[in-house]
Amino acid sequence: MEKKNIEIGKVYSAKYGGTWLSVRIDKSLGHGRYEGTSLPSGKVVITSTDAIRGDGQSEEQWKASRAPKTHDLPVPVPPPAAKIEKPKAEKKKQRGPSGLDSAAKVLGDAKGPLNTAEIVKRMLDRGLWKTNGKTPAATIYAAICREIKSRGPKSRFKKTDKGMFTLTSASRENA
Numbered sequence: 001m002e003k004k005n006i007e008i009g010k011v012y013s014a015k016y017g018g019t020w021l022s023v024r025i026d027k028s029l030g031h032g033r034y035e036g037t038s039l040p041s042g043k044v045v046i047t048s049t050d051a052i053r054g055d056g057q058s059e060e061q062w063k064a065s066r067a068p069k070t071h072d073l074p075v076p077v078p079p080p081a082a083k084i085e086k087p088k089a090e091k092k093k094q095r096g097p098s099g100l101d102s103a104a105k106v107l108g109d110a111k112g113p114l115n116t117a118e119i120v121k122r123m124l125d126r127g128l129w130k131t132n133g134k135t136p137a138a139t140i141y142a143a144i145c146r147e148i149k150s151r152g153p154k155s156r157f158k159k160t161d162k163g164m165f166t167l168t169s170a171s172r173e174n175a
Helices: 059-066 101-107 114-125 136-154 169-174
Strands: 010-016 019-030 033-039 044-048 053-056 157-161 163-166
Touching: 010 033, 010 044, 010 059, 019 044, 019 053, 019 059, 101 114, 101 136, 101 157, 101 163, 114 136, 114 157, 136 157
Parallel strands: none
Antiparallel strands: 010 019, 010 053, 019 033, 033 044, 157 163
16 A cells, blocks of 8 residues: 655645545644644644545645635626605405304304304305305314313303304393
8 A cells, every 4th residue: 555645734635523624734643643723613633644635735725726716606786776666555454254253143143053054154145254165164163162162151152062052141142
């Protein structure tokens, strides 16, 4: 095997911790070991001849090879032309009542308990609620159940039978 000619002050690629680093060799420690400085971090590393690759280059050559080429530099963006004033934003679209508010209104007008399919049908017929969902009855059912569970006795809704809902007496008075 040929003996490598490692020169002090030159920059080589050296394997350190499983990674190849650019290392400037600063001094020989004997027996094929060298102390160097990792570029550009500046940390001192110790490496062996077996872990060094390359012919070595001066630090100036190394820096020149790392500098961005003119064709790699980003093209400057010209400053924007005079700012075009946008017309003032129109008022935000008013949203209609929520599904639960609409359900409460429908149940307030109903004479007895309704299932969610009938509630949704009446809400859509009266134009109280708009949806493109595939299962609006399931959406309203889940929302009503969520309100009953989270608000407890303060909920607007009361479950009377399986799938049937009505307003609580307090909600009926406020409706």
